[in-house]
Amino acid sequence: MTWKDRISTDPNICHGKACVKGTRVMVSVVLDNLAAGVSEEEILKSYPSLKAEDIRAAMAYAAELTRERIVPFESASV
Numbered sequence: 001m002t003w004k005d006r007i008s009t010d011p012n013i014c015h016g017k018a019c020v021k022g023t024r025v026m027v028s029v030v031l032d033n034l035a036a037g038v039s040e041e042e043i044l045k046s047y048p049s050l051k052a053e054d055i056r057a058a059m060a061y062a063a064e065l066t067r068e069r070i071v072p073f074e075s076a077s078v
Contacts, residue, residue, distance in 0.1 A: 003064065006057035018061060020054045023047075030058040 008021045018027040025047050033043050040055055 001053060001057070003057040003060035006054050007061045020050060020058070023049045023054075025050060025054075027058045027061055030055055031062055034059070 006021055007018055007027060009016050009018050013019055014024055014026050019025060020027070020030070030043065030047075030050070033046075034040075034055070038046075040052060043055060044050055044052065
């Protein structure tokens with residue numbers, strides 16, 4: 001499985017934001033939940049249309065984005 005099998009964009013769904021295929025669950029929502037410490041089990045319970053593979057695909061999609069774009073940030077002064 002690659003993230004491309006489970007993630008899609010459609011200008012008519014969620015304003016073209018990346019979503020899990022066949023749902024209106026945006027990748028950003030999945031990632032926000034993971035970043036907040038929500039467990040995979042809790043995410044699947046909150047979004048019953050998702051499968052564990054969808055969560056892994058969302059993470060793989062995010063990893064791909066980080067290879068393509070650098071997000072600037074200031075490092076902390078020591």
